Amino acid sequence: MASDSPFPVTAQNINPKVLKCEYAVRGEVVTLAQNLQKDLQANPGSHPFDEILYCNIGNPQSLGQQPITFFREVLALCDHPAILDKSETQGLFSTDAIQRAWQIVDQIPGRATGAYSHSQGVKGLRDTIAAGIEERDGFPANPDDIFMTDGASPAVHNMMQLLIRSENDGILCPIPQYPLYSASIALHGGCLVPYYLDEATGWGLEIPELKKQLEAAKSKGINVRALVVINPGNPTGQVLGEANQRDIVEFCKQEGLVLLADEVYQENVYVPEKKFHSFKKVSRSMGYGENDITLVSFQSVSKGYHGECGKRGGYMEVTGFSAEVREQIYKVASVNLCSNISGQILASLVMSPPKVGDESYDSFMAEKENILASLARRAKTLEDAFNKLEGVTCNKAEGAMYLFPQIRLSEKAIKAAEAANATPDNFYCKRLLNATGVVVVPGSGFGQVPGTWHFRCTILPPEEKIPAIVTRLTEFHEKFMDEFRD
Amino acid sequence: MASDSPFPVTAQNINPKVLKCEYAVRGEVVTLAQNLQKDLQANPGSHPFDEILYCNIGNPQSLGQQPITFFREVLALCDHPAILDKSETQGLFSTDAIQRAWQIVDQIPGRATGAYSHSQGVKGLRDTIAAGIEERDGFPANPDDIFMTDGASPAVHNMMQLLIRSENDGILCPIPQYPLYSASIALHGGCLVPYYLDEATGWGLEIPELKKQLEAAKSKGINVRALVVINPGNPTGQVLGEANQRDIVEFCKQEGLVLLADEVYQENVYVPEKKFHSFKKVSRSMGYGENDITLVSFQSVSKGYHGECGKRGGYMEVTGFSAEVREQIYKVASVNLCSNISGQILASLVMSPPKVGDESYDSFMAEKENILASLARRAKTLEDAFNKLEGVTCNKAEGAMYLFPQIRLSEKAIKAAEAANATPDNFYCKRLLNATGVVVVPGSGFGQVPGTWHFRCTILPPEEKIPAIVTRLTEFHEKFMDEFRD
Numbered sequence: 001m002a003s004d005s006p007f008p009v010t011a012q013n014i015n016p017k018v019l020k021c022e023y024a025v026r027g028e029v030v031t032l033a034q035n036l037q038k039d040l041q042a043n044p045g046s047h048p049f050d051e052i053l054y055c056n057i058g059n060p061q062s063l064g065q066q067p068i069t070f071f072r073e074v075l076a077l078c079d080h081p082a083i084l085d086k087s088e089t090q091g092l093f094s095t096d097a098i099q100r101a102w103q104i105v106d107q108i109p110g111r112a113t114g115a116y117s118h119s120q121g122v123k124g125l126r127d128t129i130a131a132g133i134e135e136r137d138g139f140p141a142n143p144d145d146i147f148m149t150d151g152a153s154p155a156v157h158n159m160m161q162l163l164i165r166s167e168n169d170g171i172l173c174p175i176p177q178y179p180l181y182s183a184s185i186a187l188h189g190g191c192l193v194p195y196y197l198d199e200a201t202g203w204g205l206e207i208p209e210l211k212k213q214l215e216a217a218k219s220k221g222i223n224v225r226a227l228v229v230i231n232p233g234n235p236t237g238q239v240l241g242e243a244n245q246r247d248i249v250e251f252c253k254q255e256g257l258v259l260l261a262d263e264v265y266q267e268n269v270y271v272p273e274k275k276f277h278s279f280k281k282v283s284r285s286m287g288y289g290e291n292d293i294t295l296v297s298f299q300s301v302s303k304g305y306h307g308e309c310g311k312r313g314g315y316m317e318v319t320g321f322s323a324e325v326r327e328q329i330y331k332v333a334s335v336n337l338c339s340n341i342s343g344q345i346l347a348s349l350v351m352s353p354p355k356v357g358d359e360s361y362d363s364f365m366a367e368k369e370n371i372l373a374s375l376a377r378r379a380k381t382l383e384d385a386f387n388k389l390e391g392v393t394c395n396k397a398e399g400a401m402y403l404f405p406q407i408r409l410s411e412k413a414i415k416a417a418e419a420a421n422a423t424p425d426n427f428y429c430k431r432l433l434n435a436t437g438v439v440v441v442p443g444s445g446f447g448q449v450p451g452t453w454h455f456r457c458t459i460l461p462p463e464e465k466i467p468a469i470v471t472r473l474t475e476f477h478e479k480f481m482d483e484f485r486d
Numbered sequence: 487m488a489s490d491s492p493f494p495v496t497a498q499n500i501n502p503k504v505l506k507c508e509y510a511v512r513g514e515v516v517t518l519a520q521n522l523q524k525d526l527q528a529n530p531g532s533h534p535f536d537e538i539l540y541c542n543i544g545n546p547q548s549l550g551q552q553p554i555t556f557f558r559e560v561l562a563l564c565d566h567p568a569i570l571d572k573s574e575t576q577g578l579f580s581t582d583a584i585q586r587a588w589q590i591v592d593q594i595p596g597r598a599t600g601a602y603s604h605s606q607g608v609k610g611l612r613d614t615i616a617a618g619i620e621e622r623d624g625f626p627a628n629p630d631d632i633f634m635t636d637g638a639s640p641a642v643h644n645m646m647q648l649l650i651r652s653e654n655d656g657i658l659c660p661i662p663q664y665p666l667y668s669a670s671i672a673l674h675g676g677c678l679v680p681y682y683l684d685e686a687t688g689w690g691l692e693i694p695e696l697k698k699q700l701e702a703a704k705s706k707g708i709n710v711r712a713l714v715v716i717n718p719g720n721p722t723g724q725v726l727g728e729a730n731q732r733d734i735v736e737f738c739k740q741e742g743l744v745l746l747a748d749e750v751y752q753e754n755v756y757v758p759e760k761k762f763h764s765f766k767k768v769s770r771s772m773g774y775g776e777n778d779i780t781l782v783s784f785q786s787v788s789k790g791y792h793g794e795c796g797k798r799g800g801y802m803e804v805t806g807f808s809a810e811v812r813e814q815i816y817k818v819a820s821v822n823l824c825s826n827i828s829g830q831i832l833a834s835l836v837m838s839p840p841k842v843g844d845e846s847y848d849s850f851m852a853e854k855e856n857i858l859a860s861l862a863r864r865a866k867t868l869e870d871a872f873n874k875l876e877g878v879t880c881n882k883a884e885g886a887m888y889l890f891p892q893i894r895l896s897e898k899a900i901k902a903a904e905a906a907n908a909t910p911d912n913f914y915c916k917r918l919l920n921a922t923g924v925v926v927v928p929g930s931g932f933g934q935v936p937g938t939w940h941f942r943c944t945i946l947p948p949e950e951k952i953p954a955i956v957t958r959l960t961e962f963h964e965k966f967m968d969e970f971r972d
């Protein structure tokens with residue numbers, strides 16, 4: 001026991017891996033925002049803004065995005081199947097939602113939506129997901145390759161846990177990256193091997209950079225085990241071209257790396273010239289089968305047009321592992337029994353939404369297309385606004401839910417940040433928050449080329465608020481630049 | 487890359503902690519059962535039974551237990567709040583379920599049931615849970631101490647991750663134990679320090695045994711950090727007496743151990759002479775406050791009378807940690823964003839069910855009491871049946887969902903097991919399964935005094951099937967004993 005603390009557990013004697021782990025998306029700036037929000041509630045008018053706008057996290061429904069009606073109808077019916085055959089139900093729910101709910105409830109052994117499922121998820125729902133993947137890719141998918149999880153995060157942890165033995169095991173991660181990866185690698189005691197995305201070419205993923213970083217890591221005795229690719233990119237918003245993806249697959253194959261493909265933004269593509277291709281499709285179209293490439297694809301119900309973050313549904317499709325390793329993956333999954341059934345159901349709906357001819361099809365498509373079109377407009381408006389700011393450049397959000405502008409700060413601003421004991425990007429983001437109520441995440445939480453400064457801003461605020469946000473951002477930025485002009 | 491495998495990842499190069507982890511509740515016997523089930527579907531009549539009865543896992547609804555209507559009504563309405571103010575809804579749902587759903591939806595910021603919540607869970611739901619704990623214990627509870635999780639398992643992992651730094655950090659665990667603990671300790675690379683429950687005194691938890699094992703571990707250089715107590719016991723079914731609990735609290739305080747209290751079976755007590763007391767209540771009633779004892783209580787929606795395993799709701803109440811350590815617990819929780827909102831809602835319902843005067847109160851109480859009374863009858867019937875078997879003794883299930891009978895096997899049976907390359911309990915359980923379709927878990931999955939053999943059997947099969955199960959078990963056992971008589 002520490003002699004000067006009444007508590008047996010102290011920051012000095014907990015797992016140092018926990019101390020090392022960082023997660024800026026809910027870090028210091030967000031804590032400040034929560035305090036400001038309490039302040040605003042207690043003393044309205046105490047700040048130069050009426051509300052906090054959380055642009056720190058890809059959480060669409062927290063900013064007013066409405067859920068997809070069909071999905072919610074089915075979930076409600078599966079939660080309370082007792083009403084499925086009541087006449088009032090037909091007045092409240094669409095016919096195809098009722099049909100789908102029957103079908104799902106029938107797929108669950110004993111119709112027990114409250115039972116633990118198979119550790120990988122309900123077989124019937126995995127069948128649906130595999131069929132959805134097949135339709136998306138044009139190549140077969142095996143329901144036994146699907147492991148359903150509470151969102152994509154636990155799936156990522158599972159893989160890190162499997163692959164990382166010590167600090168000498170490395171995982172190639174993009175910089176900037178989504179900090180789940182750095183946090184998970186830190187928690188599992190591994191080594192993040194960074195590769196830089198090229199901001200000048202729209203966050204390009206260049207094979208020579210991968211090779212260079214892999215060699216550098218090897219020369220330090222690091223055993224590089226996997227490559228993380230986030231496509232569409234988070235926080236960077238780029239959508240990879242197919243040729244580039246083929247090179248990445250080839251690189252992983254040649255180097256014996258597991259390809260960990262974060263494909264949770266697969267529905268979020270906003271530019272006509274780009275299209276999402278799964279790494280599974282790309283590798284199969286190169287003729288690489290199960291025995292040629294080890295590939296894990298992560299998918300989530302939290303993103304896409306539906307943005308059902310609170311439902312915690314997701315899956316990983318695991319291919320190219322030996323039977324004995326798959327058994328180990330299954331064993332670890334079974335320690336946690338199963339993921340939540342509503343999330344499993346929702347994952348099956350996302351991979352198999354209403355089809356032409358279904359009663360809900362037209363309204364479903366209208367909801368979906370409205371959301372995606374609005375996101376595309378919001379992305380463009382914010383991108384243009386950032387690019388008009390002095391010293392700021394911002395690549396296009398071709399996909400995902402974020403912009404990651406670079407801000408060039410004066411010596412004076414950098415010194416002021418130093419005096420405030422903050423990195424320049426943190427300093428900027430806190431000032432922005434205090435002045436406007438807009439919460440963005442400093443680039444240091446994602447990683448950036450040393451000496452450059454960025455922040456991540458989601459494209460998710462309600463469309464009608466975007467003009468006001470642009471005005472507030474612009475005013476703040478002008479004042480900030482004036483205040484700290486060298 | 488392994489030269490003889492096409493796969494870069496092999497059992498030889500994955501994390502050895504993963505290899506080491508075991509989870510018998512879904513282990514070898516269960517895999518055999520799943521194969522038998524497929525067999526039965528493909529070739530009905532191919533085995534001497536018509537169905538597989540899964541008595542391996544505390545999964546009540548998989549065996550036909552019906553969900554609590556009020557809980558499901560509220561969940562369905564929260565999943566699809568658009569119907570809350572429709573007139574048809576009043577015909578389908580009880581008034582208090584509609585009211586409760588309004589109240590819950592209003593507690594969620596922006597009424598966004600599809601948004602990530604605060605990393606610890608929706609504040610309003612944590613308020614409800616804290617109030618429920620207060621009502622249960624008669625001592626205050628702080629909503630900021632509640633961390634909501636996807637079932638109790640992730641909460642246990644969080645704590646192991648926090649406390650375990652290396653194989654020199656030990657966690658005192660009961661033997662027999664619920665294998666989540668051994669699995670989690672193995673995955674986090676720690677050392678399980680066993681203490682034996684005394685079968686002769688109804689699985690008594692004796693302080694001298696705790697002291698003995700603690701000293702033995704210390705003398706081996708193990709830093710013992712926490713004591714796991716499962717109350718009511720899993721797999722052992724005992725309910726601790728209050729005096730015993732006070733001694734345990736005192737022991738943890740004196741030794742500077744974190745008390746990890748698995749209290750997920752708090753609603754499952756079947757004998758009038760025993761009552762559940764939370765360790766929080768016991769320690770507060772001893773005059774120990776926040777600064778005197780470090781205590782984590784785990785609760786789950788999967789157990790109790792409701793048994794909502796598939797919803798993956800749960801929480802841990804974390805008390806007696808310093809502010810800086812709590813920040814670390816919060817940080818790790820925030821890496822995974824939040825637990826699923828339906829599970830959070832259900833956890834709040836479990837801790838705040840309908841009250842006297844509510845429209846649903848009578849039907850809710852009837853559902854609840856029917857289930858608990860039936861579980862008590864099933865426990866008694868199975869206990870009596872086991873105690874009638876030659877060479878078998880079985881302690882009472884005072885609580886929880888399991889019986890853990892001891893089977894005394896002949897030398898001949900033990901040799902036959904050896905020849906079949908199985909432990910004697912595994913051998914017995916597989917033979918039982920092949921003969922009767924009843925799936926139980928060998929005692930070795932939970933730990934047992936060396937040289938003794940047990941199995942865990944849930945009390946969950948439908949009550950009308952219990953007589954047939956008893957007959958089949960008895961017949962099997964008699965034949966087995968005859969076959970292997972020395």
